[in-house]
Amino acid sequence: MGLNDKEVLELRKKYGSNEITRKKSNTFFKILLESLSDPIIKILLIALSIKIVFLFKNFDWYETLGIVIAIFLASFISSISEYGSNKAFERLFEESSKLSTKVYRNGKLTTISSKEIVINDLLQISSGDKICADGIIKEGSLQVDESFITGESKEVNKKIGDKVYSGSTIYKGSAKIKVTEIGDKTFMGSISSGVQEKTCESPLKTRLRVLAKSISKLGYIGAFLASFAYLFMQIVVKNNFNLELIIETIKNIPLMLNYLFYVLTLTVTIIIVAVPEGLPMMITLVLSSNMKKMLKDNVLVRKLVGIETSGSLNVLLCDKTGTLTMGKxxxxxxxxxxxxxxxxxxxxxxxxxxxxxxxxxxxxxxxxxxxxxxxxxxxxxxxxxxxxxxxxxxxxxxxxxxxxxxxxxxxxxxxxxxxxxxxxxxxxxxxxxxxxxxxxxxxxxxxxxxxxxxxxxxxxxxxxxxxxxxxxxxxxxxxxxxxxxxxxLRPEAKPSLDLIKNAGIKTIMITGDAKETAVSIGKELGLYNDKSIALTHNELSVLTDEQIINLYPNLCIIARALPQDKSRLVSILQSYKLVVGMTGDGVNDALALKKSDVGFALGSGSEVAKDASDIVILDNNISSICKAILYGRTIFKSIRKFIIYQLTVNVCALILSIIGVLLGISTPITIIQMLWLNMIMDTFAGLAFSYEPPLKEYLNEKPKTKDEVILNKYMFNQIIVNGTYCAIICLLFLKLPIIRHFIRNSEGDKFLYTAYFALFIFMGICNSFASRTHRLNIFAHILQNKVFLIINAFIFFAQIYIIYYGGNLFRTYGLTFKELLFCLILSLTVFPIDYLRKYILKKRNIKIGV
CATH class of the missing domain: 3.40.1110.10 (Calcium-transporting ATPase, cytoplasmic domain N)
Structure with missing residues (x-):
């Protein structure tokens, strides 16, 4: 009875092994190359190209190297995170695929790995077994669970001659099954091939693309203004507006070439300053660090965008069987x-x-x-x-x-x-x-x-x-x-759905059960009330997309649902700019999981569903979806906080570059100091903000719209006010004679420039505290982010070390305690200014926060 070894080898050679072909994950090198397509990385690459063109004129190796390092770090960290998450999922897939089955070989009943099954094998199946290939019942009868296909928690009777499918679980009976399809040719395999397509772009990526364009425009405008101001000062003002002298200067080719080379260098520098090079790294740090936290909570994030997208959800299409219920x-x-x-x-x-x-x-x-x-x-x-x-x-x-x-x-x-x-x-x-x-x-x-x-x-x-x-x-x-x-019902289902509702997210339960059953369960879960609407597949199929949208505010349940209903709903809701989440565990959920903005698959679900998802809930706990939503909102807020901090520093530097030229101030910060500011400080600050705690109060807010700009009015207000204030303090520090009473006079103003460097860094630290909370109390929840405190303490003491031991490399000279204290006190004035700004906004009932 059964095949012999020779027949097995021949059939395996002809038809292959019983494995579903999965789309190969990208190599690390390919992921690294793809990461360079990030919009902000592109701006840095353009700046790098311009720098290289004029490198030999100014021999500006340090700044050029700094841009290279910025690009490398942002791309490398992003690639490691994506590559690592792909490998983690592959390990999960391999572990979940380790099934064994009983088969007749060489006249004996033996146990083999499911991967070793070949066409025409004769399987022995009994109660509790999972079928590992499609086939025909040759002897016996079965009661089979096909809910992963139908969505209904009902057993299906199978007799001799009936077809059974890979992934089905046997409730009752025993049978001999002749294998007819394996691997990709099975029903599960055909569904799997249909869901392994490119995932849609996340809302955050969309916002970042818009932000990159805005930042580049800001850089170009700033560069033009600074260049124009510099040329105007050199050609017109220095010649006392004398037309003859102006013309004579213009005709002086060597002099004009020097001016133009300086202008080009200034242009590139301003563009670099205007681009928040820490932003792509910040996004990666936040996403990857939260992915690791969630993995500890039995939530595997297959795609990094899955975390941040979950924070923007407007509607959750929730499969009933196995998600809201135990499936038994x-x-x-x-x-x-x-x-x-x-x-x-x-x-x-x-x-x-x-x-x-x-x-x-x-x-x-x-x-x-x-x-x-x-x-x-x-x-x-x-x-x-x-x-x-x-x-x-x-x-x-x-x-x-x-x-x-x-x-x-x-x-x-x-x-x-x-x-x-x-x-x-x-x-x-x-x-x-x-x-x-x-x-x-x-x-x-x-x-x-x-x-x-x-x-x-x-x-x-x-x-x-x-x-x-x-x-x-x-x-x-x-x-x-x-x-x-x-x-x-899962005991955690109702409280979890209450939290999701409180977060402004609508839940629509989708099930293969009868309408009466679905409504009854909906009432128990608090999803269904007197104004709610429940539709069956037949009722849904005769409605137009516009009619469905009109019913959407009260639509709570889809009963007797078919796979195409789920996919159609996802498409309709997405077309109205709603961010759609989908939960499920069966093959019938796979296409909708893939099409949705974020798909949640249960760890006990089919491999096809997991492969189609963005997030796999390893412990089957729906409350983990609430955690994902909370983490998603925390991530978005953390990124916004960092953008406030980053752009505040950049606006300050941009104003100094433009106004400084008009006031005749040469660049007071050296290239090495700029690298310390732009690279070390930004990198550490990004890491600090990535550990912002997930506060439950975030679930009391409404979700962000899909097309919401990443820079809101509150952020813009803080960036402009704090950035301008810091720029004014820096300009006054360099130009006011009274400052000389606090800082020693020296040749080349070396102590003044050292103090200025310290002031700039200290104000950056103060701005990081002001950026992390919209509350009047800048220390709110600060102990929940100890990494933030540690990193800022490190930056502070590292700056002190540089002041006293930086030497010629950093162009720093030891300050007295009085001078250092003066710089520190001056930087602390950022706090009352920011407090006053927040207080005024609050009094005017203007919405504050990120």
Whole structure:
């Protein structure tokens, strides 16, 4: 029976192994090259090219090298993060793909890896197994879980000649299956190939592209103004506006060439200053550091953009089965004849006689069994009832039994004393002439209408409802109770959905279940109320996209959903500029997961769903989606905080470059000092902001729109006010005679320029504190980001070290304590100015914050 080794080798050579071909992840080198397409990196590359052209004129190796290092660090760190996350997911995929199966080879039944299955293999499948290839049943019968395809938590009966699919789980039965398709040719494989396409651009990437254009315009305008001012000063002002002298200067070719070379160098320098070279690195640091934090919370981020996109979600399309529910049936209620409901068997124990008969009936009339505390065999209903009763010591011998069939609609077991029945109400209730009271007495029915109405009520809500009965005579039964069975909600589902709702995100539950079932579950979850709308696939399919959008504010549930419904909803909502999230675990979710802005797949879901997702929830906990949303918002805010800090320093430097020329101030900061400011300080500051804590208050805010500019009015206000103030302080520091009373006179103003360098760095540190919070208290939540404190302390003491030991390299000379204290006090004036700015905005009821 089965194939022999020679046939296996030939078939494997002809058809390949039983593996789904996955799109190869990019090599590190390719990812590195692709990272250079970042808009801000492009600006740096242009600046680098201009610098290289004029490098030999000014021999400005330090600044040119600085740009190279900035590009390298931003690209290298980004590439390492993406490459590492890809490898982490590949390891997860390989681990989850390690399945084994029983197969007949060389006339014997043996266990092999699922990857070794070939066409025409004969598999032996039984309860609890997972089918690893598509095939045809040759012998036996099965009850199969195909919810990963259909979205319905119902078993599907399979008989000889029926097709079974890779990824299905066996509820009950055993069978021999002849393999017909493996790997990419399976149903799961065909779906997988359809979802391995390029992911849409994240909202943050869209905003950054706009920001890069704005920054470049700012740089060009600033460069033009500074260059014009410099040429105007040299050609017109220095010649006292004398036309003859002006013309004579213009005709002086060597002199004009020197002016032009200086102007070109000044232009490139201003463009470099205007571009926040720490920004791409900051984004990468924040995304990658939070990805590691989330991995510790059992959340695997496959794509870095998945974190930040989750913070911008407007709507979450949430698959019911396996996401909001456990994906398995449980007994919800045991209802006695008088209508009293019991939710667990402990509540029944006070009715001893009633309890004994009820549990014996449920336990014996059941095809599932306990195996080392694990319930195996039986159908989903049997296993649900067994979970309710637990493992009991009932030793009554079963003399005869009748299995449940769709024709008779009941199951029965016979013991020495009783017949125990379980089945449809319409079949069993008419056989019951008596009922068992809670006191354990058999009493005659006066009316059965109350029981029938209860059954109808629960059935209309989509519950699975059965009647439990017993009797000494099979034609004269005693009604025991109603059994109400439902798919169990995850305990964390409702509070998580409440948090998501509070965050301004709309949730639409999508399920393959009947509308009544879906509405009932929706009410339990708090998703559905009197104004809510629930649609089935048939109702949805006849609506136009515009009609669906009109219903969107009240649309909460899609029942009897098909895969195309999910994909269509994603497309419609995205077309109206909504950021769409999708959760799911089955093959039927894969296309919608891929198409959505951010897809959340459950760790226990199919490999196809994981492959299509942005984030894999390893512990199947929907509360992790809340964490992802919180982290996403924290990341966006952290990036905005860093942009405030970065552009405040850049605006200050830009004003100094333009106004300084008009005031006749030559560049007071050397190239090496600029590298310290632009590279070391920006890099450390980026790292400091990347550890900003995720505050729960962020979930009280509405999500950002997809096309919202990254620089809002509050940010612009802080950048201009604080940047201008710092520039004014710096200009006054260099030009006011009173400053000479605090700083020693020296040849070449070496102490003045050292103090100026210290002032600039100290003001940068103060601005970082002002940028990290919109509160009047700049130290709010500061202890939750100890990295921020450590890094700023390091920058401060490193600057002190440079002042005293930088020497000729940094062009610094030791300051006295009085001089150093003066610079520090002057830099601290940033705090009252920023406090006043925030206070005025608050008093005017202007929205503040990032």
């Amino acid at each position: 049936l449980n007994v919800k209620y045991i209802i006695a004849k008088n209508g009293k409901c019991f939710q667990n068997k402990n509540e029944l124990k006070c009715y001893e006689k009633y309890y004994n008969i009820l549990t014996k009936s449920l336990y014996l009339n059941n095809e599932s069994v306990f195996d080392n505390d694990k319930i195996i065999g039986g159908n989903t209903t049997d296993r649900a009832i067994k979970r309710f009763t637990g493992n009991m010591q009932i030793n009554d011998e079963i003399i005869n039994k009748k299995l449940f069939s769709s024709e008779d609609k009941y199951s029965m077991v016979q013991t020495k004393d009783y017949y125990f029945y379980k089945g449809a109400c319409e079949v069993l209730l008419e056989k019951c002439q008596k009922y068992l009271s809670l006191s354990g007495n058999e009493e005659k029915f006066i009316s059965k209408s109350f029981i029938q109405s209860m059954v109808n009520s629960y059935t209309s809500k989509g519950y699975r409802v059965l009647v439990n009965a017993y009797g000494k005579n099979k034609d004269d039964l005693v009604f025991i109770n109603i059994i109400v069975i439902a798919d169990t």
